[in-house]
Amino acid sequence: MMRAVTYTQAGDPSVLELVERPNPEPGEGEVRLRVVVSGVNPTDWKSRSGAFGGTTTQATVPNHDGSGVVDKLGADVTGFSVGDRVWVTLAGDGRPGSGTAQEYTVVPAERVFPLPAAADFELGASIGIPAATAHRALTVAEDGPARLHPNALDRRIVLVAGGAGAVGNAAIQLARWAGARVIATVSGDTKGKLAVAAGAHHVVNYRDTDAAAQISRLAPDGVDLIVEVAAGANADLDQTVLRPRGTISIYANDGGASFNLDVRRNMGLNARYQFVLLYTVGWDRIAAAAADINQAIEEGGFRVGDEAGLPLHRFSLDQTAAAHAAVESGAVGKVLITV
Known part of the structure; x- marks a missing residue:
């Protein structure tokens, strides 16, 4: 079993609950990640509130962006090995249970990208959508x-x-x-x-x-x-x-x-x-962007934190509701959840 944050109805941050769920198993073409840091973006609270995507009745794990370690590979996955440090984006797009506000998540391999050696997990969780x-x-x-x-x-x-x-x-x-x-x-x-x-x-x-x-x-x-x-x-x-x-x-x-x-x-x-x-730009363009962004990271051209003009606001997994509230209220900087 693992810890996860879910919601089953649209609403304010109070609809988010910390629950226990079975560890997900990766299917063909999928990767299971042990999530280290989850990033919160405006699209995450807008989806949770019902402003995007309408209402939901199935358990949904919020947050599209995150970073972590490859934990298990599904069939026919190449290019990754167990233990690789990675970042992920649009983790929950079309997959309500695959958001990053949980200890483990399973996503299609095309949504996972190597995390450069020069980057820590906080930077990794800040890349994605922004x-x-x-x-x-x-x-x-x-x-x-x-x-x-x-x-x-x-x-x-x-x-x-x-x-x-x-x-x-x-x-x-x-x-x-x-x-x-x-x-x-x-x-x-x-x-x-x-x-x-x-x-x-x-x-x-x-x-x-x-x-x-x-x-x-x-x-x-x-x-x-x-x-x-x-x-x-x-x-x-x-x-x-x-x-x-x-x-x-x-x-x-x-x-x-x-x-x-x-x-x-x-x-x-x-x-x-x-x-x-x-959401509709196409994974070929996102993959190209990921490669260029990773190069920028390796060359010191992309950073986070006060020195890079992007203050970090840190929350724990059981504070996910507060993290969402911070983004919704216009927090300046990047809101991260340490999983």
Whole structure:
């Protein structure tokens, strides 16, 4: 038997319960992991609350991201050995019992990636959804690279909206590692310091009335790529600072579910909009992102913690409800559960 956190109905964090369940057995093409650290993302509490995916009646283990050790291999699994240190993402997608808020989980082998020797388990549990989302957002420009590596974004200017968030932090780090000049927008000095720690060359407070003018002075010819967390609220700013044939990658719309586009203005820019959601992006792209992110880790280009602008908030497995509440209330940094 093992300990696991589950919920059987949608609701606030109080629906999460710590229970005992049988250890799962891996089937063909599956890997069983001993989970060391589970990462909590906004998508996890939104699924639990019923905001995403509707209601549920079957026991669901939350949290898609995590890190741990390969414990057992199913038939026909190659590329891994028992004892390998790994990280996992989208563990519970379509598999309600496979979330990482439990001592052992079974997932398809394609969702598991080697954890570089330079990374600890806390970093491993922080990669997943935020870093893969950032990678996708940085590789969708029509005339940009499909993969990231040193110099891949050389001579490009990247604007990261919400540079103190988990995806924003990952986008800053990966863009900087890939050679871009990075501008980040934040809501105040405290978050600005986090964006600088992540590697942003310039920081602008988006609440300033002249925020767009500040960015335009930094990028007179316009920014090449915008990683956008609040498409509606930032629509005017984005269209003001984007260069002709530039790209806006939208992975969230904080503050609203829809936004309006000025058609004539966007046509004049030949603007390219790309929406980003990992659930449907395809495992080939996630695998490519994982390989590039692992390379960045090995080269010191992707980190977590205060020194990397992503403070860590640690909880134990029996504090999973509190961990979810922290993410839901907008905790700045990364919320982790030590399993």
